[in-house]
Amino acid sequence: MDDVYGSDKKKGISIGIIGPDDSVKRILKVLKAFPSFDPVPRPYEEEDAAPRLAEEIADGVEAILVSGPLPYRRIREEANVKTALHAVPLTDTGFYRALARLKNALGPDRRLRLSIDTLGGQMVGKFLKEIGESRVEADHYGGSVYPTREELIAFHRERYKSGACDGALTAEGSVARALAKLGVPNEWVIPTDENITVALERALLSTETRQSKEAQIVVGLLNADHFEKRIHGHSTEHEVQKFKLDIHRMLLDYVESLDGYLTPLGGDEYLFFTTRGIFERETGGYKTIPLGKQSYQKFGLSLSIGIGFGRSANEAGTHARAALRKAKEAGGDTCFIVREDKTLIGPLAMADSLEQNLSLTDAELLGRVESAGMTSAYLSKLLSQTARTGRTDYMAHELAALLNVTVRTAHRLLLQWIDHGLVRISGVEKVPKGRPRQIFRLSFLADEGWK
Numbered sequence: 132m133d134d135v136y137g138s139d140k141k142k143g144i145s146i147g148i149i150g151p152d153d154s155v156k157r158i159l160k161v162l163k164a165f166p167s168f169d170p171v172p173r174p175y176e177e178e179d180a181a182p183r184l185a186e187e188i189a190d191g192v193e194a195i196l197v198s199g200p201l202p203y204r205r206i207r208e209e210a211n212v213k214t215a216l217h218a219v220p221l222t223d224t225g226f227y228r229a230l231a232r233l234k235n236a237l238g239p240d241r242r243l244r245l246s247i248d249t250l251g252g253q254m255v256g257k258f259l260k261e262i263g264e265s266r267v268e269a270d271h272y273g274g275s276v277y278p279t280r281e282e283l284i285a286f287h288r289e290r291y292k293s294g295a296c297d298g299a300l301t302a303e304g305s306v307a308r309a310l311a312k313l314g315v316p317n318e319w320v321i322p323t324d325e326n327i328t329v330a331l332e333r334a335l336l337s338t339e340t341r342q343s344k345e346a347q348i349v350v351g352l353l354n355a356d357h358f359e360k361r362i363h364g365h366s367t368e369h370e371v372q373k374f375k376l377d378i379h380r381m382l383l384d385y386v387e388s389l390d391g392y393l394t395p396l397g398g399d400e401y402l403f404f405t406t407r408g409i410f411e412r413e414t415g416g417y418k419t420i421p422l423g424k425q426s427y428q429k430f431g432l433s434l435s436i437g438i439g440f441g442r443s444a445n446e447a448g449t450h451a452r453a454a455l456r457k458a459k460e461a462g463g464d465t466c467f468i469v470r471e472d473k474t475l476i477g478p479l480a481m482a483d484s485l486e487q488n489l490s491l492t493d494a495e496l497l498g499r500v501e502s503a504g505m506t507s508a509y510l511s512k513l514l515s516q517t518a519r520t521g522r523t524d525y526m527a528h529e530l531a532a533l534l535n536v537t538v539r540t541a542h543r544l545l546l547q548w549i550d551h552g553l554v555r556i557s558g559v560e561k562v563p564k565g566r567p568r569q570i571f572r573l574s575f576l577a578d579e580g581w582k
Contacts, residue, residue, distance in 0.1 A: 143168055144167050144168050144169065144193055144338050145191060145192040145193055146169070146171065146192055146195070146331075147172075147173060147188040147189075147195040147196065148170050148173065149195060149197045150174065150199055150219075151175065151304045151305070152174040154219075154321070155172050155173075157321075157324075157327065158170075158196065161324050161328055162331060164328070164418065165331055166417050167344075167411070171188050171191065178199070178202045178205060178303075181197065181205050182206050182210035183210075185212050185216075189210075189213065193338040194216075195214050195216050196217050196218075196330055196331065196334050197217070198218075198219050199304065200218065200302055200303070201280060203218035217333055217337070218330070219326055219327055220322065220326055220329065220330060221249065221250060221320055225322050225326060228321075228323070229318040229321070230300065230318070233300065233316065233318040236298075236316060237316060241266070244267075244297050245269055245297065245299065246270045246286065247299070247301075248271070248278070248283045248302060248303070249302035250271075252271045255269050272286050280303065280305055280306060284309045284310065284313075287301065287310055288313055288315055291315045297316065298317055299315055299316070299317040299318075300318055301317060302319075304319055346407070347407040347408075347440065348407075349404065349405050349447065350402070350403075350444065350447040350450070350451040351436065351438050351451060352438075352439075352452060353382060353400065353434055354399055354436075354458075354459070355378065355399040355432055355433075356433040356434065356463035358432075359399075361374075361431070362374070377430065381425065382422075389403070389409050390405060390409050392405075417476050419479060420479050423465075433463050433464035434463075434464065435458035435459050435463045435464070436454075436455070436465070436466035436479075437457070437467060438451060438466065439451030439453070439454055439468075439469055446471070451469070453469050453473075454466075454469040454475075465479070466478060466479040467479070499551055499552070502551065505548065512534060513573060513576070517576050523572055523574075523576050524558075524573075525571055525573070526560065526570055526571070527542050527568075528541070552575075553574065554571050555571070555574045557571065557572035
């Protein structure tokens with residue numbers, strides 16, 4: 132199981148993920164934006180297994196996230212689990228998606244009578260009113276407070292067979308699959324990525340490790356790239372000093388937003404302190420640092436930033452220096468984080484999250500990338516380009532231009548990366564004259580969904 136869903140090696144805050152196979156995979160995809168978490172996935176085929184799975188992993192995780200109301204209730208009632216237990220909530224977005232799909236299947240313009248479980252009548256009535264939907268009649272499950280899977284299936288089947296309803300909306304994946312086999316039109320009301328994100332945030336805040344790390348000191352080092360060249364553009368010492376003051380003021384404003392403390396180290400380097408909880412929130416979970424974009428827009432100046440986490444101020448400072456070296460090796464205008472266990476997060480996007488939302492946090496994958504000879508500079512360029520365009524397919528000459536190397540070097544790198552499973556040949560482009568050109572896919576980005 133771990134070969135498919137990932138290793139159970141603990142490096143951060145361990146969280147158990149319990150649910151149907153497809154739900155677990157969706158949660159794991161969203162969880163990539165939470166580098167503090169180390170998931171322990173436990174998918175099942177039937178809810179009956181949920182309590183047992185929860186008991187098996189409870190002692191080794193700090194929180195358990197369950198996909199689906201039924202397994203969540205069963206774990207609470209049947210399992211001896213003292214670990215913090217969380218369920219992914221169902222909101223209006225998941226309901227609207229399921230309703231739209233079912234309407235399209237049954238006829239978007241017709242009046243529909245639907246049997247609905249889990250979602251309460253008042254809630255559904257509010258959802259329908261908000262979108263001005265008056266052509267849907269809802270028939271809600273009115274049985275036991277904690278219904279079984281069989282009771283829900285029987286409810287929907289009876290309402291459909293009797294002609295009282297045209298289809299069903301259910302919050303349980305196993306119920307949806309059973310109804311489909313019985314020929315009952317239905318849609319599974321599944322949580323959206325936003326719902327999963329909210330649940331993960333709540334789970335994170337509930338863990339003891341997180342609570343202890345909220346106030347942990349974070350050390351940051353800021354270095355202005357090619358600072359001497361920028362200074363030479365000013366004709367007088369007065370202009371140079373004013374330029375430095377303007378930069379200092381911008382950095383003060385940024386560190387103030389972190390509720391931190393900034394001090395210049397001389398020349399083109401600055402040191403700042405903040406707390407881990409604030410830094411994580413301001414960077415959207417270690418994804419973006421808008422300061423880089425602000426610096427370039429105001430002064431035409433790019434920044435290299437190194438962030439260090441540690442169990443002591445000395446360790447955090449040492450890791451910040453190592454992270455800054457990584458940023459410089461990547462060509463500047465980027466940010467890296469080195470955590471307590473010396474694993475790397477980055478590069479962080481030097482823009483707002485609407486423009487870029489990409490970082491590489493998987494320690495195992497980073498190890499493969501480094502062993503394949505992909506330097507930090509190459510990795511940073513590939514990640515930034517993927518963030519901006521979503522593109523992961525290139526021909527050799529296009530990759531050469533992106534990495535600023537010769538076509539011959541690009542071919543050598545591609546062969547090396549193919550050998551390490553980071554790149555694969557995805558197709559061939561035929562040209563009127565000459566040999567067909569191979570198209571190479573950056574599978575380590577495309578297959579992981581970091582687009």
